[in-house]
Amino acid sequence: MFGIIVIVLLALTFAGYLKVERFADRKLNIVKEKIFTLPAGTGRVVLQDMLYQQKLIKSPTLFGWLLRVEPELGEFKAGTYRFPEGMTVRQMLELLKSGKEAQFNIRFVEGFRLQDWMQELQKAGYLKHDLTGKTDDEIATALGMKDAKNAEGWLYPDTYAYTAGTSDLSLLKRSHQRMEKTVDQIWKDRDTSLPYKTPTDMLTMASIIEKETAIKDERKEVASVFINRLRIGMRLQTDPTVIYGMGDSYKGTISKKDLETATPYNTYVIDGLPPSPIAMPSEASIEAAAHPAKTDFLYFVADGKGGHTFTTNLDSHNKAVRAYRDLMKNKNEK
Template sequence: MKFLKTLFWLFALAALGAAGGGAHWASQPILAPGQPAVEFAIAPGSGLRSVAEQIASQDIALQPLLFEALVRLTGKDGQIKAGHYALKPGTTPQRLVGQLVRGEFAQEALVIIEGWTFRQMREAVAASPALKHDTVALSDKELLAKVSTDYAVPEGLFFPDTYLFAKGASDLQVYRQAHAAMLKRLQQAWEQRDLSLPYKSPYEALTMASIIEKETGQKTERGMIAGVFVNRLKIGMLLQTDPTVIYGMGDKFQGNIRKRDLLADTPFNTYRRAGLPPSPISLPGNDALNAALRPDRTDALYFVARGDGTSVFSSNLPDHNRAVNRYQR
């Protein structure tokens, strides 16, 4: 029976080839040079004829009967994978068959920015029209449970990067990719850490990295800022960093920190509580991770912004006060 079906399609292709160019047709680009790529979708459970018709229905100049014959004669019938695809200029029917069999889906991208909070990441994921939104109704705790059972809160546990995925993929795939990437980068940085650091765990280092990420956009200063904070931790000095206060204020923060905000006793107010806050406050990038785990060696305990994006570092309070008077007051 299989031989008779093959023979039938062989005759069919030969007959169609006599009229439409057969082998020549299979090796010619489907889209003319200069045409934009065309996206199309193959529905799950589609038979071969339905696949050919779905492609042709997207204004793609593909002869369904010829394409069906080509697939059958190459022995790929039943191997085509459902999903979203992009037909690019230069793609021939032969190449298209391989693309469908290998599942070379259309790639979409989502950018997660360094320094974002997990809330901002969720907003970006939810706004992506290319994703299937399986987590949008979940709480942060419920979402984290689907990614990891090792942590209580999701903040800081997702690496900021550009993530590629097949159009229509579950948003959970992006969260899992970003979480795995963060664990890998954190472990690599931890293994290369300065052994004199006061961190008790990689999670504490991640928390420090998240603070460094928010303290400065100057990559060249991250090592020094990390050195200041490490020096403070070692002597039991308060970190006194504004980004943790802002994070603890949540929606109450309206652009300015007031004196009463610095006096409010919250878990994230490092002006009131010693040591690191209970969790990260942002999604740190690679530079912040490296700075937290290999900080610059310095005797500085203070720094103040100059106003041009750089900072002045001081090892004693009188020098720091003079720098504050010069650049802040």
């Protein structure tokens, strides 16, 4: 009789074990990807309740037994994780044990201003916002910038990955350090005959190039126009600097009055370069500023086909302007 009881108990135990193992290989109740945050200090019972309350598992009892049968699966770490569709209970616990938190991405676009980047940071999910409400001066100080009161131009455009709880300041520090390193390397290798006194001058030129053209093959020609103008004492007269100086008053168009209104950035009024960059330039634009093409160009205007027409004198430039206007007029009439 005792032997029969033992056999029955063993059979029941084995059946229970198989049930627990089948549960472990069962898929989580996920229709699409799930972002799951496990707070610090969460124990097995609390995790069990969280998963059940969020309807990720159907049996908290079997979950509890799984952690008893395989206690090594209970060594989970706090963090924010990505649960893909089709993930099993066992795979979920192995992920929580690994500590491989979900990665989120934010893209900082070249040609955008610091103000635009701050707006992107505000919209980013799972990010800690330490810079909300900070002035440009305060942001520069937080980044450790000693010689500038504005981080404009000094942040490297790229896509940055981060985990939940990362601060916006931490992301900008990574971007700033990368830009500092890039500028330092390019400055050392620049054409030393260029009329730059500091790396900031070169970066400022790069930001103007970035705003003037998105065509890679044109950047060095655009750079040559502005360098040639600087060398002969001719004003840069570039619209993006006017727009930057207008700040929030810019509504999409520039009037004659705007061109004549003095601001520290209006290159129709001031001589030389503006006092600081006007956008975040790409590395390609910095390279163009450091190694402009050797030309006699002093002017350029859009050609209506996505590029620009470069000319050496005002008469040729005016002809190019008329050609552009005629082309635009014909397009609008069609």
